[in-house]
Amino acid sequence: xxxxxxxxxxxxxxxxxxxxxxxxxxxxxxxxxxxxxxxxxxxxxxxxxxxxxxxxxxxxxxxxxxxxxxxxxxxxxxxxxxxx
Numbered sequence: 192x193x194x195x196x197x198x199x200x201x202x203x204x205x206x207x208x209x210x211x212x213x214x215x216x217x218x219x220x221x222x223x224x225x226x227x228x229x230x231x232x233x234x235x236x237x238x239x240x241x242x243x244x245x246x247x248x249x250x251x252x253x254x255x256x257x258x259x260x261x262x263x264x265x266x267x268x269x270x271x272x273x274x275x
Contacts, residue, residue: 200236202243209236 212233
């Protein structure tokens, strides 16, 4: 039984892989079957990137909404803030 776990690449890794796939396909040296396999992988990587960006956008919206209500720039003490 194969116990390999598939892990989702982070955004930067997925983008690099996607760029490489696009270059390989654009070169035109692949068979139709190879091109389709690479295209399929590219679609999966594209979806990962889109989801990651969507998640990041949602986090920014949440943080921005919280900041509008709770954050006062003039009276904030950034030395005491834990940014991690």
